[in-house]
Amino acid sequence: MDDAEPGTIERELYIEAAPEIVFDVVSKPEHLKEWWPDDAKYEPTPGSTGEIVFGDPTTDGAAVAFTVVESVAPQTFSFRWTHPSGEVAAEGNSLLVTFELTPRDGGTLLRMTETGFRQMGWEIAVLEQQYQEHIQGWNHFLPRLAPYVATLETRR
Numbered sequence: 001m002d003d004a005e006p007g008t009i010e011r012e013l014y015i016e017a018a019p020e021i022v023f024d025v026v027s028k029p030e031h032l033k034e035w036w037p038d039d040a041k042y043e044p045t046p047g048s049t050g051e052i053v054f055g056d057p058t059t060d061g062a063a064v065a066f067t068v069v070e071s072v073a074p075q076t077f078s079f080r081w082t083h084p085s086g087e088v089a090a091e092g093n094s095l096l097v098t099f100e101l102t103p104r105d106g107g108t109l110l111r112m113t114e115t116g117f118r119q120m121g122w123e124i125a126v127l128e129q130q131y132q133e134h135i136q137g138w139n140h141f142l143p144r145l146a147p148y149v150a151t152l153e154t155r156r
Contacts, residue, residue, distance in 0.1 A: 006117050007118055009113065009138055010112070012111050013143075014105075014107060014146075015108045016107040023073050025152070028044050031148070034148050040066070046071055047067070049067045049089075051064060065084070065089065067089035067094070077098075080096050081094060082095050092116075095117065097114045098113050
């Protein structure tokens with residue numbers, strides 16, 4: 001989908017590692033914080049709630065609510081985030097991120113989608129700003145995933 005239209009962000013990435021390894025890296029907090037947020041606190045099981053932290057929340061960083069939706073190893077991991085603290089994550093108050101993993105050529109094809117921007121009820125200017133910020137974020141962080149997985153592969 002064209003990233004210029006605020007709706008869905010989609011990315012595909014080939015990683016030279018088995019789906020089981022990639023699944024751990026996109027689902028477990030101890031791995032997630034090595035390539036995406038600065039910290040992550042949640043259990044990687046459906047219904048688990050917690051937070052991911054970017055920077056120092058006491059200064060210019062942010063702690064963001066995080067709820068695991070689906071965890072089917074080694075194929076799918078999804079979560080909702082950005083919902084108001086204290087509220088249950090649901091369509092309309094949060095964004096849904098899904099990682100789908102497919103074995104391919106001895107490695108893994110990772111497909112990431114982020115949806116729910118239009119359902120948030122934001123004014124168009126806020127919608128466009130949030131959408132662009134998430135595109136920039138994924139463009140920055142997703143390329144860090146494969147090199148991190150490679151460090152795990154070399155430790156085996």
